[in-house]
Amino acid sequence: MAKIAVVGCGYVGLGTAAVFADLGNQVIGLDVDATRVERLQAGDCPIFEPGLEEILLRNVQAGRLRFTTEYAEALVEAEFAFICVSTPMGPHGGANMRYVRQAARSIGQHLAPGRRTIVVNKSTMPPGSGDLVGALLGEEISQDARYAVVANPEFLREGTAVQDMLHPDRVVLGATDRTAAEAVATLYQPFNAPIVITNLRTAEMIKYAANAFLATRISFINEIAHICEALGADVRQVSQAIGLDKRIGPHFLNAGIGFGGSCFPKDAQALEYMAAVADCYPQLLRAVLDINRAGRRSFVSKLDRMLGGLDGRVIAVWGLAFKPNTDDLREAPALDIIRELISCGAQVKAYDPAAMPNARELLPGIGFCSDPYEAAAGADAVALITEWNEFKGLDLGRVHSLMRRAVLVDGRNLYDPYEMASLGFTYRGVGVPVVEALEGEPEEVEVQQLVSGD
Ligand code: UDX
Secondary structure, three states, X not given: OOEEEEEOXXXXXXXXXXXXXXXXXXXXXXXXXXXXXXXXXXXXXXOOOOOHHHHHHHHHHOOOEEEEOOHHHHHOOOOEEEEOOOOOEOOOOOEOOHHHHHHHHHHHHHOOOOOEEEEXXXXXXXXXXXXHXXXXXXXXXXXXXXXXXXXXXXXXXXXXXXXXXXXOOOEEEEEOOHXXXXXXXXXXXXXXXXXXXXXXXXXXXXXXXXXXXXXXXXXXXXXXXXXXXXXXXXXXXXXXXXXXXXXXXXXXXXXXXXXXXXXXXXXXXXXXXXXXXXXXXXXXXXXXXXHHHHHHXXXXXXXXXXXXXXXXXXXXXXXXXXXXXXXXXXXXHHHHHHXXXXXXXXXXXXXXXXXXXXXXXXXXXXXXXXXXHXXXXXXXXXXXXXXXXXXXXXXXXXXXXXXXXXXXXXXXXXXXXXXXXXXXXXXXXXXXXXXXXXXXXXXXXXXOOOOOOO
16 A cells, blocks of 8 residues: 655545545645644545545544645655645636645655655646656755656546546556656556556646547537527537437537636636647637637626616526536636626625535625525526526426516526426526427527528
């Protein structure tokens, strides 16, 4: 069993530390935030991540997982040091490497003498970062400490981080020294996943390419949804049918108001920035980001059209987190949408099962409600932004009876337009047919003449 130090106890670091400890390794997590370390040491998970607290507690109690703020303590025995600090977006869209630099220097200063420590870059870092970390370590080491750098990008999704860590589709390891990559591979052997060994820059690029590709699929289907809406087609069936083609596959084809979160927007922009700096013209990435921004604007315009203006209207917002099963608001569409609604004079009453404590600071001037019914009461419209399971099982008849006007704009296509119409709602999804309330028949949409010669 290995001795592992994990630097940075956020989503990635904690997931990594907890799962490696659960496999029987001796793991020590390091964070510069003393309060966080204290909580972790008591087995109290500071982030909302299903399943993580349980595994954390189990391993802290078993003595396989500890936490510290001291590099000297974390590195004294470590054979592997994982760098899991954040790489936030810099002012021009590129990745800000400040925390990585600090971590690399501190690791370098405390590397144990007389043997080799493998430093593993797990945070998303631009191609070239492995060389940078290697150079910083080289500047800092003293005595006869030796090191190797391995790039091992993570592909964890928030909300399913533990499951993703336990069942990876693949493990990517980049290194200049193949024996170092092979040593890291042994840590992943229990997962039985394919292991791809590359050079450092290729491994780093794989992470950006994977996220950019998934973001592209989402913007692609959102563009198709927009066209569906204009031409009277149903994007849900289009997605389902194209997804049955094995060459396409079904994933990441849910149309909606677009992607948010800590990765897709940041990584797509960072790749665009790196490409532009390298004199490549990243036109597809630019379109992907443009389409994503437009999704938020067109959602507000839809509300505006349906209500005949937003000034003085009361809008119930269901869902704030960037996706379900997280309390994370980073790049959440709800933030832009709510700010726009407020600037147009609307009043906002919001409900989210997990993200309201985080939202209070970011969204002053809106009302927070204890459930979706309270949010809908007296509202002119419901704006559904995050597809929490809780919203699927609501008594929509009750919601209808509570609202001032039964208008529901569904940014995630959670409901069926025909059912909503039969309940008396004026309902709009994203790229789905418009069905008039009570009649249950598709509205006459002005379909562009597509057949030449008619
Ligand atoms: C993502 C990657 O999936 C993960 O591999 C990487 O390590 C980090 O970034 P995450 O940001 O946690 O994970 O969320 P994910 O489930 O991928 O969703 C990202 C965004 O895309 C969300 O805003 C989600 O609502 C949106 N999305 C996803 C869609 O709009 N449609 C889809 O079909 C899928």
